[in-house]
Amino acid sequence: MEEDSFVFVEIEDIIQQPQQNPSHNPRASEYFHDVEKCLDNLEVPLWELNSFIHKNPELAFREFKAHNALTEFLKLRPCWRVMPSAYGMETAWVAEYDSGHAGPVVSFNVEMDALPDLGHACGHNLIASASMAAGLATAEVMKRHKLAGKVILFGTPGEEGYKGGKILFLEKGAYENVDVSLISHPGILHNSPLVRTTAFARLEVEYFGRAAHGGKEPWKGINALDALVISYNAVAALRQQTMPGDVIGIAITNGGGKATNIIHSYAACVCMLHTRTALRLEELQQKVRACFRAGAEATGSGINITWTPGYEDHMPNRVLAASYTKYWDLIPDPPQPPIPEPGPGEESFTWVPSSTDQGNLSHAMPSINVSFAIPPGPKAGQPHTPDFEGAAGTREAFRRALRVGKALAGTAIDVLTQPALLDEVRKQWEHDMDSIGRQELMNQGGWLLYDGRDQRHWNYKS
Ligand SMILES: [Zn+2]
Numbered sequence: 167m168e169e170d171s172f173v174f175v176e177i178e179d180i181i182q183q184p185q186q187n188p189s190h191n192p193r194a195s196e197y198f199h200d201v202e203k204c205l206d207n208l209e210v211p212l213w214e215l216n217s218f219i220h221k222n223p224e225l226a227f228r229e230f231k232a233h234n235a236l237t238e239f240l241k242l243r244p245c246w247r248v249m250p251s252a253y254g255m256e257t258a259w260v261a262e263y264d265s266g267h268a269g270p271v272v273s274f275n276v277e278m279d280a281l282p283d284l285g286h287a288c289g290h291n292l293i294a295s296a297s298m299a300a301g302l303a304t305a306e307v308m309k310r311h312k313l314a315g316k317v318i319l320f321g322t323p324g325e326e327g328y329k330g331g332k333i334l335f336l337e338k339g340a341y342e343n344v345d346v347s348l349i350s351h352p353g354i355l356h357n358s359p360l361v362r363t364t365a366f367a368r369l370e371v372e373y374f375g376r377a378a379h380g381g382k383e384p385w386k387g388i389n390a391l392d393a394l395v396i397s398y399n400a401v402a403a404l405r406q407q408t409m410p411g412d413v414i415g416i417a418i419t420n421g422g423g424k425a426t427n428i429i430h431s432y433a434a435c436v437c438m439l440h441t442r443t444a445l446r447l448e449e450l451q452q453k454v455r456a457c458f459r460a461g462a463e464a465t466g467s468g469i470n471i472t473w474t475p476g477y478e479d480h481m482p483n484r485v486l487a488a489s490y491t492k493y494w495d496l497i498p499d500p501p502q503p504p505i506p507e508p509g510p511g512e513e514s515f516t517w518v519p520s521s522t523d524q525g526n527l528s529h530a531m532p533s534i535n536v537s538f539a540i541p542p543g544p545k546a547g548q549p550h551t552p553d554f555e556g557a558a559g560t561r562e563a564f565r566r567a568l569r570v571g572k573a574l575a576g577t578a579i580d581v582l583t584q585p586a587l588l589d590e591v592r593k594q595w596e597h598d599m600d601s602i603g604r605q606e607l608m609n610q611g612g613w614l615l616y617d618g619r620d621q622r623h624w625n626y627k628s
């Protein structure tokens with residue numbers, strides 16, 4: 167951290183005592199009234215910021231314009247200290263409002279990146295708007311009511327990829343002492359704070375055979391393409407015995423060449439695995455590795471498998487979700503669909519079959535990754551389509567994000583002002599992490615474990 171990159175303004179400090187009883191917080195409605203007022207006043211500048219980011223899409227870890235626009239915006243706000251290009255990442259940033267008095271630390275992640283050729287078709291401009299709104303409103307209420315604690319905005323680059331900015335922040339210790347991590351994501355289907363996303367990983371598989379003339383002496387060759395095709399079919403057979411939520415995708419990246427009268431000496435593919443939990447991912451990848459090794463075994467090819475871990479599944483915190491729902495329902499004219507009634511079991515989760523690096527954070531601290539529906543485009547396209555790119559740039563979509571920002575700020579203020587509620591949040595998180603482990607152990611068994619032979623290179627004799 168470079169001290170000279172901060173803009174720091176002192177505030178006067180007389181601090182409210184936090185409420186001890188979470189079910190009795192007489193000032194909660196007063197705080198939330200101030201959240202709404204603050205964000206109604208900020209609607210125009212936040213809309214301009216939102217539009218600027220939407221009209222200037224930038225790829226992962228190259229979000230220079232968004233980084234500058236957001237940090238400049240925050241530098242102009244009183245009492246925020248801003249660290250541009252934080253933690254060795256050019257487009258990452260951190261902004262902090264510190265009451266100066268020890269208390270809970272709440273955080274919001276601000277995503278900024280767009281997609282290749284599709285602009286903001288994942289709507290990260292709306293995520294930025296919701297988190298910025300939430301952070302600004304939380305700080306305003308802390309200042310006005312002299313609440314103890316801290317609010318931090320993390321400008322998290324590169325969500326669309328394999329090594330998300332949040333994971334890099336996490337590895338560098340940026341979230342140490344942070345109590346909760348809050349974020350949202352737009353779509354067209356759900357309004358839900360109980361969102362679960364999938365874990366994913368990527369395998370790159372190469373087969374090494376031996377070239378030979380396909381007509382004259384094919385017996386001298388080892389066909390790497392055959393190895394790949396056998397493996398592909400082995401994976402296709404495996405798909406019948408996978409679990410709900412498992413997705414296995416394969417792309418052949420090198421089919422061995424264009425000529426038909428040769429024995430192909432090299433072939434390669436990429437395989438993506440998505441599962442409901444990170445531990446299930448570990449199980450599935452062992453089965454898939456066995457399929458890939460089968461092709462090598464059958465043909466005598468050498469094989470090399472490179473495993474790249476992606477993102478962990480997201481586990482939402484039910485206590486934070488309940489607080490969010492309370493404020494969402496307090497704001498007039500809730501849009502469709504309503505937030506589903508929470509139940510005790512897995513069925514109350516909203517499963518979103520995609521992955522986010524917020525998942526990794528949810529395994530490190532209590533988190534919610536709220537899904538919110540924006541009015542769809544003419545083709546009702548989901549995220550990652552040109553239709554959704556258009557939908558994510560509308561004023562109404564932005565208004566929905568602002569509404570999310572208000573409910574997220576309400577949640578954060580509950581955490582700041584109700585120590586007993588924060589205790590419940592932590593207990594829920596510990597319970598969730600514990601139950602994921604037990605659930606996965608029950609799924610194991612019935613198949614052989616990976617034997618570690620992913621790297622095998624033959625020494626051929628000519
Ligand atoms: Zn996306």
Ligand SMILES: [Zn+2]
Pocket residue numbers: 288289290325351
């Ligand atoms: Zn996204």
